[in-house]
Amino acid sequence: MEVEKEIKEDLLKTFKEYVSNIKISRARRVFIDVKKEKLKDVLLHLRDKYGITHISTITAVDVNENIELLYHLLKDGVCISLRIHTPKNAPDVDTVTDILPGAVLYELEIQDMMGVVVKDHPDPKRLILPDDWPDGIYPLRKDWKVDWVEGGEIKEE
Amino acid sequence: MAEITIPIGPQHPALKEPINITLKVEGEVIVEPILRIGYNHRGIEKAMEARSYIQNIYLAERVCGICSHVHSSTLVQGAEELLELEIPRRGLYIRTIFLELERIHSHLLWLGVAAHEVGFDTLFMYTWRDREIVMDLLELISGNRVNYAMNTVGGTRRDINDEQKKKLLKGMDALEERTKYYVKIATTEPTFLKRVEGVGILKKEVAKKLCAVGPTARGSGLRMDIRKDDPYAAYDEIPFEAITSDLCDVMGRTVVRVKELLEAYKIIKYAVNNLPAGEIRKKARRKIPENEILSYTEAPRGELLYYIKSNGTEKPERVKIRTPTLANIPSTIEMLKGGYIADIPIVFAAMDPCIACMDRVILVDKKNNERSMNWEALRRYGIKWYEVKR
Numbered sequence A: 001m002e003v004e005k006e007i008k009e010d011l012l013k014t015f016k017e018y019v020s021n022i023k024i025s026r027a028r029r030v031f032i033d034v035k036k037e038k039l040k041d042v043l044l045h046l047r048d049k050y051g052i053t054h055i056s057t058i059t060a061v062d063v064n065e066n067i068e069l070l071y072h073l074l075k076d077g078v079c080i081s082l083r084i085h086t087p088k089n090a091p092d093v094d095t096v097t098d099i100l101p102g103a104v105l106y107e108l109e110i111q112d113m114m115g116v117v118v119k120d121h122p123d124p125k126r127l128i129l130p131d132d133w134p135d136g137i138y139p140l141r142k143d144w145k146v147d148w149v150e151g152g153e154i155k156e157e
Numbered sequence B: 001m002a003e004i005t006i007p008i009g010p011q012h013p014a015l016k017e018p019i020n021i022t023l024k025v026e027g028e029v030i031v032e033p034i035l036r037i038g039y040n041h042r043g044i045e046k047a048m049e050a051r052s053y054i055q056n057i058y059l060a061e062r063v064c065g066i067c068s069h070v071h072s073s074t075l076v077q078g079a080e081e082l083l084e085l086e087i088p089r090r091g092l093y094i095r096t097i098f099l100e101l102e103r104i105h106s107h108l109l110w111l112g113v114a115a116h117e118v119g120f121d122t123l124f125m126y127t128w129r130d131r132e133i134v135m136d137l138l139e140l141i142s143g144n145r146v147n148y149a150m151n152t153v154g155g156t157r158r159d160i161n162d163e164q165k166k167k168l169l170k171g172m173d174a175l176e177e178r179t180k181y182y183v184k185i186a187t188t189e190p191t192f193l194k195r196v197e198g199v200g201i202l203k204k205e206v207a208k209k210l211c212a213v214g215p216t217a218r219g220s221g222l223r224m225d226i227r228k229d230d231p232y233a234a235y236d237e238i239p240f241e242a243i244t245s246d247l248c249d250v251m252g253r254t255v256v257r258v259k260e261l262l263e264a265y266k267i268i269k270y271a272v273n274n275l276p277a278g279e280i281r282k283k284a285r286r287k288i289p290e291n292e293i294l295s296y297t298e299a300p301r302g303e304l305l306y307y308i309k310s311n312g313t314e315k316p317e318r319v320k321i322r323t324p325t326l327a328n329i330p331s332t333i334e335m336l337k338g339g340y341i342a343d344i345p346i347v348f349a350a351m352d353p354c355i356a357c358m359d360r361v362i363l364v365d366k367k368n369n370e371r372s373m374n375w376e377a378l379r380r381y382g383i384k385w386y387e388v389k390r
Helices: A002-018 A036-050 A101-114 B044-049 B053-061 B068-083 B089-117 B121-142 B162-188 B190-196 B204-209 B214-218 B250-273 B324-336 B341-350 B355-359 B375-389
Strands: A019-026 A029-034 A054-063 A066-075 A078-087 A092-094 A117-119 B004-008 B020-026 B029-036 B291-299 B302-310 B316-322
Touching: A002 A019, A002 A029, A002 A036, A002 A078, A029 A036, A029 B291, A036 A066, A036 A078, A036 A092, A054 A101, A054 B302, A054 B316, A066 A101, A066 B302, A078 A092, A078 B291, A101 A117, A101 B324, B020 B341, B029 B324, B044 B053, B044 B316, B053 B068, B053 B316, B068 B089, B068 B291, B068 B302, B089 B121, B089 B162, B089 B250, B089 B341, B121 B162, B162 B190, B162 B250, B190 B250, B204 B214, B204 B324, B214 B250, B214 B302, B214 B324, B250 B341, B302 B324, B324 B341, B324 B355
Parallel strands: A029 A078, A092 A117
Antiparallel strands: A019 A029, A054 A066, A066 A078, B004 B020, B020 B029, B291 B302, B302 B316
16 A cells, blocks of 8 residues: 555645545555646656556546546556546547557547547547547437437436 | 558458558558557447446446456456455355456467468467367356356356366366477477567567557566456465566567466466355345446456446446457557568467457447448448548
């Protein structure tokens, strides 16, 4: 648990009000809320000080009027999840591929499925959805229903 | 020389699953490979939000046809953690035995495919024949060859009896002997070596930078194995080694997988000989309290991640799946660069791609009939698509 606590103390000291709600849910699992504008600074800090270069994925969750993005970083089994929020009516986020080049496909994935615009992405193309998929429709958002497509027996009660 | 663009896939005789690679080549040398995925997207993440955890176990199992048990294990261990449930050790041991049996059948399948891609079909026939030993064992215990349905929230669904234990040990002995022979072939047979040595180079720093996982990362000397780093199931109690190789080419990835086979036999023998007595599962509540967790496992292809957010009901709020193949795509693009066209099949196979895992939705709009077409329309669509690309 030492590494997790050390990172917690260090981030609180370095970034003060920009980080909050640091939760060590169990050994090797840390969740941290970060202000959107400071995300890249935190990533740089973690990379340069702790050598964290591995990003497992980016999870996008539709939470009421916000879209929540979780950047899951992994180092020796310790997973640090940085959580940022972006408004659902105009969700956007800066690319992190200049710091973590491995994030390139995960950013495209959240762009396709949740409609989060990734600014300055090196290759902003469709990744998962078909080329002729209509713009502005994002399947993983809560307002998109499965019965829009064939075989949609699953209907909300 | 002028650059030429060659499209491969999504339908192509050399591909077992749909993926599109567009190659810019100069003569025989690949200048720039462009990968397009998504041809096998089935919307599983969305479907999981509409089903209960118990139903999702069987859905998760169908994410992949090869590494099915690891997907359901990752989901149930996530749900168990959310419930703060302590699983009987016998259940965890049986789960681990299945995880390793699955790794064996996946790696043997891979070895066969790799041998086939380099034109060494004798080895392909051998490995796939031996793979039947492990397939029979899986069927003996679970009743199924592919989707074993062994997991449930709280433990496993089927027990292993003494008769089955004996057969497991006997099977492992037979496979161990065969695998030693494959180690000899893979390290000495010139027809094989000439096609894998120095092919598909992925340097250690590049693998680290591009976040490679599993045997692809370990074949480039990165020591990362979730079984060691973040032990789950019974891996903290079972002795085994995490295999790495510094060769950084297809040979390195082959060595890692073949040696992992030998480790898997060791793990299964240990687990069978030290199988704790007692129950195999605990009854779990259906409603799962509101929380979020990350569940990591080491699938045969590498690190597998499930993020589960629960909302206090019996259905999850959000399930995010990240499969190892997607994580290895940037590294594979790097490996293909500067290589020869003839090396594409083996370089690509060396990552052990599982496209079904990676994509998961095909969307057909029956109402407007937009996405269904007849053969002629499909042919014309294909020609038009590539014309626009060019």
